[in-house]
Amino acid sequence: MPTTAFNEEALTHIDALFGYAMTLTRNRTEAEDLVQETYVRGARAANQLAAESNLKSWLFVVMRNAWLNQLRHQNKGPRFVGLEDEDSFDPASPAEENSNPQVVYIRKIERTQIRTALESLPEAYREVIVLRDIEGLTYQEIATVLDCPAGTVMSRLARAREKLRTLLNGRETKTRFKAV
């Protein structure tokens, strides 16, 4: 992709990248540094990007690799651990019909409470929710970003949504909000 076209289009994804960086790092300063690092790496590799590629999805891949690289240098190891029985998850468990009152309640919940609930999720769950439900990536694109099979994306996403549903149901309405 030509540099000018890359620069113009890449900049339109800065909020999405910052959101994903916050998901990965949970720290504003680290997230901002990670966003900058992603753009530096992206600009260097832009000429390798095919014209028909999904730039946002590609930038997420660049960001995740940059973050994993940082963790390796810090001798920290990836923090995507601790999911209970991911492989044994039965995707046949459907949403219960009697969940309507809960759904009605959830609809009243403000954006900040959703963010707070998202931040309470285990990192791997939060990551897949952000990529699918906030950023709108397909299962295959998420699988590419996370470097895992699409089936894992599907089961992890179903678990993450159930967890988020539980968190949102148990949360009281707050009257004062703070941005992160």
Next chain:
Amino acid sequence: MSGCTDIRCRLNLYLDNELQGDERVEFEHHLRECQSCRSVAQAEKRFLDTFRSAEPLYIASPELTSRVRSVLHFPDSDTADAAGTSRSLRKHRVIATIAAAALLLLLLPILIWRAREREPRSSASSFALMAADAHLRHIRGQLPLEMMSTEPREVSEWFVNKVDFRVKIPNYQEAPGLEKLYTMEGARLVAYKNDYAAYVAYQMNDHPISLVITSDSVGQTSGGEEIKAKGLVFHYNAIHGLKVLTWSDRGLTYALVSDLEERGQKSCVVCHQDIKEQDFIAPLKPR
């Protein structure tokens, strides 16, 4: 036809737009026929819409956007030096750089003298930069309004419990006989210094106007050209070709952004339309 259990297994795939072709047709056929599965699907869709519609959950700060712009427009030497750059071209670049440096040394005393002759103006405050950035992103469609209303009272009420200060949008158009010069479009929250600021969008003769409000303990008005009027101190900045006026009054700090002429003082009409208040705006006009 698929059974209900099979349908509910694939509900997430359907709602995530991952079912295509015959599978999708068959799925939708079942939903039309089965009230029970349709209810479950609708409830699940409402749940997903709740947090899908909440985006963007995070907004990059103007400072970060500025840093990234620098990265993209002024890449480091490794990037700037494309792989195919020949040695001779590099040599010419070195000569040109030395020549430019020598010229700069010769011109430096003149540049310093001219800079001292000019009225000193400090750079725009971070609040003014944020307001200009929010305005630009809004008109590019990257910062959609969270509530749409032409009623100042509705907008004021919307901000209750969302920001730590009271937002009261005046409605000077209630006075009979006044021509409607502007239209309020709606409002949203914008992130500023780990908190929310209030963002209100207007239109005047196809010119977008943004009013951004925060607490004066958070937003500072330093920088730019200072203009004193009616006991207030306004700071005027031209940022990215936009006219940005910032000031503090009664515990709040405001930024008014527009592309209107001169110092954008016409944008003040969104709060000061009454003819009696025109003398309030007059000092903002360039002398």
